[in-house]
Amino acid sequence: MNSLKNINLVKIISFIISVIGLFLILKSPELGQSSASAWAREAGGSVKSDEWMQMLHAYTTSYRAVGIIFLSIGLFYVLKKE
Numbered sequence: 001m002n003s004l005k006n007i008n009l010v011k012i013i014s015f016i017i018s019v020i021g022l023f024l025i026l027k028s029p030e031l032g033q034s035s036a037s038a039w040a041r042e043a044g045g046s047v048k049s050d051e052w053m054q055m056l057h058a059y060t061t062s063y064r065a066v067g068i069i070f071l072s073i074g075l076f077y078v079l080k081k082e
Contacts, residue, residue: 010077011077011078014073014074014075014076014077014078015074015078016074017070017071017073017074018070018071018074018075018078019074020067020070020074021066021067021068021069021070021071021072021073021074022067022071023067024063024064024066024067024070025063025064025067025068025071026067027063028060028061028063028064028067029060031059031060031063032056032057032059032060032061032062032063033056033059033060035055035059035063036052036055036056036059039055039059040052040055
């Protein structure tokens with residue numbers, strides 16, 4: 001019975017990780033834009049547009065990659081047969 005509780009706990013935690021991953025994937029443009037804006041403010045508020053676009057792309061890609069990793073790992077353990 002104790003191992004059944006552990007399996008259910010792992011599946012619940014994995015599901016939560018999957019939801020976080022899906023959130024990061026779906027919200028990556030907004031999160032990337034806010035991170036790029038914070039970067040621009042820290043750089044003095046005036047940056048070239050090509051630098052802004054490069055940072056926006058980098059931040060968005062980073063959030064999307066982390067989201068894909070979380071979603072993949074979470075779904076792997078949720079769907080894993082015990």
